[in-house]
Amino acid sequence: MPANMAPHEIRSDGLDTVDLRLDRDRFLRKLVRELSGTIERLVGLEEASGYVATVGGIMGEWLDEAYHAELGEDDFDPETVARIFVDLKRRIDGGFYIVAIKPDRIVLRNTRCPFAEDVVGRPSLCMMTSNVFGRIAADNLGYARVRLKAVIANGDPECHVVVYLTPQEGLEADEREYYRLRSGGDLAGL
Numbered sequence: 001m002p003a004n005m006a007p008h009e010i011r012s013d014g015l016d017t018v019d020l021r022l023d024r025d026r027f028l029r030k031l032v033r034e035l036s037g038t039i040e041r042l043v044g045l046e047e048a049s050g051y052v053a054t055v056g057g058i059m060g061e062w063l064d065e066a067y068h069a070e071l072g073e074d075d076f077d078p079e080t081v082a083r084i085f086v087d088l089k090r091r092i093d094g095g096f097y098i099v100a101i102k103p104d105r106i107v108l109r110n111t112r113c114p115f116a117e118d119v120v121g122r123p124s125l126c127m128m129t130s131n132v133f134g135r136i137a138a139d140n141l142g143y144a145r146v147r148l149k150a151v152i153a154n155g156d157p158e159c160h161v162v163v164y165l166t167p168q169e170g171l172e173a174d175e176r177e178y179y180r181l182r183s184g185g186d187l188a189g190l
Helices: 024-043 045-071 078-091 123-141
Strands: 096-102 105-110 143-150 159-164 175-179
Touching (some): 024 123, 045 078, 045 123, 123 159, 123 175
Antiparallel strands (some): 096 105
């Protein structure tokens, strides 16, 4: 270190002009990608999906509570739940949109994953969407069954997500069921 440089000073040597595409968002997406990949390799895709699902459930409870704090404590109807799905994904740079809202289901598509290119090859990360959507829908509408019919993580051009609001026969491999954890309109239990 040159004698005229203080110990805390570091010369950039052009480092500030290097194009690394590195910021907090990119760093955290890469961190989550590598963490999920490590878990997938260590315990397998199904178990890794379970770990991500656990975190997704916690995130779903947190987000549901946040929306209720802003919009009121009463349970949300299916249209509001669908709009919340799109809104929360928009806020984290997802490209979800509503295809249909029917008495027994909400159908959504997504053109842009919040994990961006880091989701490709990491299908366990899709459990975050499944559990966030499932938790919010079930805690407001009593029941949800989320089917990930297509996902960008598997190389599909867009995601196709169906949130069933009434029980269906048989459980497909790409589906998860969710039941109400909190009593309607009462956030005190969270």
